[in-house]
Amino acid sequence: MLNYWFGPKGIARHFPHKFRPRFPIEPMALTAVLAEIVLGNFDPTTSAYLLVKLNEEHRLKIFDKWVKLLERTMADQYQRYFLNLIRQDLSERGM
Secondary structure, three states: OHHHHHOOOOHHHHOHHHHOOOOOHHHHHHHHHHHHHHHHOEEOOOOEEOOOOOOHHHHHHHHHHHHHHHHHHHHOHHHHHHHHHHHHHHHHHHO
16 A cells, blocks of 8 residues: 555655645545455456456445545544554655
């Protein structure tokens, strides 16, 4: 995840002010979505991943679900403390 966002061609390198002091919720959700889609399309019978073309359905069903989940987590005072530590650590390690 760090390499994707903060690598030499990562978007955080071009817009560092958007990724400080804490890693944004939307890129966290996008990373979770991509992991869910890739891992969810593993075919154990062939030991290969199925080809997936991302579309509007993925955005509506999966991405929006993850954004809402992370926003709900941020709304809970107890969980917000831990999630903010993770977000800050991602930002500091990436930059």
